[in-house]
Amino acid sequence: MTSHMLTRSLDRAATLFILIVATGGILIPLSNLLLPAGSPFQVPTYLVALWGKYVCYAVLALSIDLIWGYCGILSLGHGAFFALGGYAMGMYLMRQIGTRGVYGNPILPDFMVFLNYPRLPWYWNGFDMFWFAAIMVILVPGLLAFCFGWFAFRSRVTGVYLSIITQAMTYALLLGFFRNDFGFGGNNGLTDFKDILGFNVQAEGTRAALFALSCLALIIAFVICRAVVTSKLGKVLIAIRDAESRTRFIGYRVESYKLFVFTLSACMAGVAGALYVPQVGIINPSEFAPGNSIEAVIWVAVGGRGTLVGAALGAIVVNYAKTFFTSGVLAPYWLFMLGALFILVTLLLPKGIVGTFNSWWQPFKARQLAAAEASAAREDGVSEPKMAE
Amino acid sequence: MNVMDSRATSALLYLDGVHVSFDGFRAINNLSLTLAPGEMRAIIGPNGAGKTTMMDIITGKTKPDEGAVLFDGVTDLTRLDETRIAELGIGRKFQKPTVFESQTVEDNLMLALNVDHSVRGTLFWRESRSETERIDKVLETIRLTDARSRLAGSLSHGQKQWLEIGMLLAQDPKLLLVDEPVAGMTDVETHLTAELLKEINKNHTVMVVEHDMTFVRELGVKVTCLHEGTVLAEGTIDQVSSNERVIEVYLGR
Numbered sequence A: 001m002t003s004h005m006l007t008r009s010l011d012r013a014a015t016l017f018i019l020i021v022a023t024g025g026i027l028i029p030l031s032n033l034l035l036p037a038g039s040p041f042q043v044p045t046y047l048v049a050l051w052g053k054y055v056c057y058a059v060l061a062l063s064i065d066l067i068w069g070y071c072g073i074l075s076l077g078h079g080a081f082f083a084l085g086g087y088a089m090g091m092y093l094m095r096q097i098g099t100r101g102v103y104g105n106p107i108l109p110d111f112m113v114f115l116n117y118p119r120l121p122w123y124w125n126g127f128d129m130f131w132f133a134a135i136m137v138i139l140v141p142g143l144l145a146f147c148f149g150w151f152a153f154r155s156r157v158t159g160v161y162l163s164i165i166t167q168a169m170t171y172a173l174l175l176g177f178f179r180n181d182f183g184f185g186g187n188n189g190l191t192d193f194k195d196i197l198g199f200n201v202q203a204e205g206t207r208a209a210l211f212a213l214s215c216l217a218l219i220i221a222f223v224i225c226r227a228v229v230t231s232k233l234g235k236v237l238i239a240i241r242d243a244e245s246r247t248r249f250i251g252y253r254v255e256s257y258k259l260f261v262f263t264l265s266a267c268m269a270g271v272a273g274a275l276y277v278p279q280v281g282i283i284n285p286s287e288f289a290p291g292n293s294i295e296a297v298i299w300v301a302v303g304g305r306g307t308l309v310g311a312a313l314g315a316i317v318v319n320y321a322k323t324f325f326t327s328g329v330l331a332p333y334w335l336f337m338l339g340a341l342f343i344l345v346t347l348l349l350p351k352g353i354v355g356t357f358n359s360w361w362q363p364f365k366a367r368q369l370a371a372a373e374a375s376a377a378r379e380d381g382v383s384e385p386k387m388a389e
Numbered sequence B: 001m002n003v004m005d006s007r008a009t010s011a012l013l014y015l016d017g018v019h020v021s022f023d024g025f026r027a028i029n030n031l032s033l034t035l036a037p038g039e040m041r042a043i044i045g046p047n048g049a050g051k052t053t054m055m056d057i058i059t060g061k062t063k064p065d066e067g068a069v070l071f072d073g074v075t076d077l078t079r080l081d082e083t084r085i086a087e088l089g090i091g092r093k094f095q096k097p098t099v100f101e102s103q104t105v106e107d108n109l110m111l112a113l114n115v116d117h118s119v120r121g122t123l124f125w126r127e128s129r130s131e132t133e134r135i136d137k138v139l140e141t142i143r144l145t146d147a148r149s150r151l152a153g154s155l156s157h158g159q160k161q162w163l164e165i166g167m168l169l170a171q172d173p174k175l176l177l178v179d180e181p182v183a184g185m186t187d188v189e190t191h192l193t194a195e196l197l198k199e200i201n202k203n204h205t206v207m208v209v210e211h212d213m214t215f216v217r218e219l220g221v222k223v224t225c226l227h228e229g230t231v232l233a234e235g236t237i238d239q240v241s242s243n244e245r246v247i248e249v250y251l252g253r
Helices: A003-009 A012-034 A045-071 A078-100 A110-114 A130-154 A159-178 A204-230 A232-242 A244-250 A254-280 A290-303 A309-326 A331-348 A352-380 B051-058 B082-088 B105-112 B119-123 B129-141 B157-171 B187-201 B213-219 B237-241 B244-251
Strands: B013-022 B025-035 B040-044 B066-071 B090-093 B175-179 B205-209 B222-227 B230-235
Touching (some): A003 A204, A012 A045, A012 A204, A012 A309, A045 A078, A045 A254, A045 A290, A045 A309, A078 A130, A078 A159, A078 A290, A130 A159, A130 A254, A159 A290, A204 A254, A232 B105, A244 A254, A244 B090, A290 A309, A290 A331, A290 A352, B013 B051, B025 B051, B025 B230, B040 B187, B051 B175, B105 B129, B129 B157, B129 B187, B157 B187, B187 B205, B187 B213, B222 B244, B230 B237, B230 B244, B237 B244
Parallel strands (some): B040 B222, B090 B175
Antiparallel strands (some): B222 B230
16 A cells, blocks of 8 residues: 555655665764774764754754645744654653662652652653653654644634744743743753663764664655655645645645644654754753744755755755854854845745755756657657757 | 425525625625526626625635525535535636646646545545546546646646636536636637537536626526626526616626
8 A cells, every 4th residue: 555655755866865864874873983083084973963963953844844845834833843752752861860860869850859849740650661752752742733733724724823823832832841840840951861771872872873763763754754745645735835725625625634744744843852852962941942943944945945855955054054153253143144044045045955956957857858859769760850940 | 495305496506595795895685596407607797796706605615694505405505614515516716717836737637536535545545547537538628638747837828727627627516616717818718618618518517707798698508697796687698688787787888
């Protein structure tokens, strides 16, 4: 049932993208672990962690491109789903600390002891088990997106109004998670992680493995997105994006489609957040900041909306630029540069990097193909090449 | 209507005493109209007569304040939404051609086919012979076979109008509502469109809204003239166009 979906979704560009990510996901950890430190080909551990972070951002960007690029839903609150996935993973990591915390309490994480929690809040139960946390990583963002989308899409909230309420959603969560009595560590969030599945999160081997897993997650997310957008469902999504009421009059239940793709996207964002947290070592309420979600939308716009590959590329390029510029003398001006980048891309490259490349490359390829066919026809003597009219 | 038959009327479409106002403006005022199965009807009338609003009511985009709208004698359309009404078999062509511009002509028709429209159905969909054959047939009818893999956005205005009619055909509804199909068309295209609609009428009930009187005359069907949201005159094109009131408010002396 699904094999035809795979063959349909993996064209040459998609396969190339997967190969590049897979190569990076294998070679970078290997070079970090096997080559001696100081060798020019050895990737230092801090870079592995940094790049791992970029890969997680790329997964988040893919999830945004799926709804924005293909269905026209501009979510300015997708960071919320990313952060929720991160918190679910963070809760697991907190409970793995056990007696090694500052207060040595075997059950309660440090912040709970500090804030005089008598016992573990009920919603922390089960997070000592990895499988449970792994399910929650997908379930919690998915459930929130489902409920949110259920009300928003059925009430036909679209366009800028939807964008604004997604901002409100992530801001509300930001305020909630800041509160100490919310049970998630308040302002400080969750940190001081020790182990993941018994491996030290600080160890080089663990970091390399997390990097490889992030690349694997990027590949899986990419394949899922491709399978969705190359199916007939993908064509319906584009139809909704371009002419929503027309789609309705043909007999498609637009709200169901939006709900499906929005929930799927939120689940993907959750997984990205879960992989992000052990690599950066902390999750706190600032991840819910509305600015983060807007920044993620900028990555997609820069890379090329509605191209998937562009979204991933945009996330990596913009974040690389961010790291580069915020570590130099230009650091105070980074936000101005980001703003300028968004304006310039909107004005000069409205299709983004990959979109612009495609619109330049495809006519070129089509011309080449036509020329090849014409010359083949000439050789066969089947038909005379047409004269230019 | 005291017959205890489940069908209240033999008409395919039955509007009775329909009222709609927008902020005090009475767009539709005690409108009653019936359309027999297999019929083609032309609707004419001045701007603001309520032609498009009537289509909005039939397709579920606008809910009437009062009045009955029955489809096929049994279904109360005022209680259903656009998707449900489309599923029942009412297709609509908009005044301004609305096709999916960034997709190919073939994909436009494929999306319109009346097959499984559920999320699951479209996710696991695969092309089938019968669907391709139906698309081929529609492409032939609307004279766009050569344009099948072109983007709909690159078609001429007239071709877009035809593509949208083709999408209606692919949808294969019992009732087609066609809003100003020849607006902006050349004389040749207008003539071809009249032929096309007559062809479609062989298997479908059609309601056409149009201003172009030459075109309406060419269709040669019963004409209803609307004015200020109600029926002003009904009959053959000659009867309607010689009606004093119609001449006064619409055709001009």
